[in-house]
Amino acid sequence: MALRERVVAFVEEGHSRRAAAARFRVSVKFVNDMVILKHETGGLEPRRQGNRGGHGKLARLRGWIVARMAAKPDLTLDDLVLEIADEHQMTVHRVSVWRTLRSLGLTHKKRPSGRRTKAA
Incomplete structure (x- = not known):
């Protein structure tokens, strides 16, 4: 969680997503995904994975x-x-x-x- 928060905070300070990726040694996709997650949900909690079953x-x-x-x-x-x-x-x-x-x-x-x- 700490990395996610630091990455998003860095982008929110006005730095580019590529700069955030280089600084924290993560992919640009990870940075993009975290910014989108923060925008959509207001938080950085991981989304639930897999199917929940019972709906087939x-x-x-x-x-x-x-x-x-x-x-x-x-x-x-x-x-x-x-x-x-x-x-x-x-x-x-x-x-x-x-x-x-x-x-x-x-x-x-x-x-x-x-x-x-x-x-x-």
Whole structure:
């Protein structure tokens, strides 16, 4: 935070952004970003990173997916994608369904790793 404050204060004193970058040994982009951040928010706190989750296509279907998997736990990803398309008129990729299942804790292996069938 101290560097951000010093950089912005230096620019606000009337120095150029390039001069601020050279003096504090940072990039011109960093200086520009800090000045813009100060102008937009009034502060220099870092913005939140990443997506906040829960706003994807499948967010509203989470309950339905849980109920469907409870009713028929042996559904494949492709089967679930087709059911979502039929019942909810929504096109989703199987990876999206996989991520939703994983976030719900509904992943499983068909056979435990210690009990694999052996060739005769």
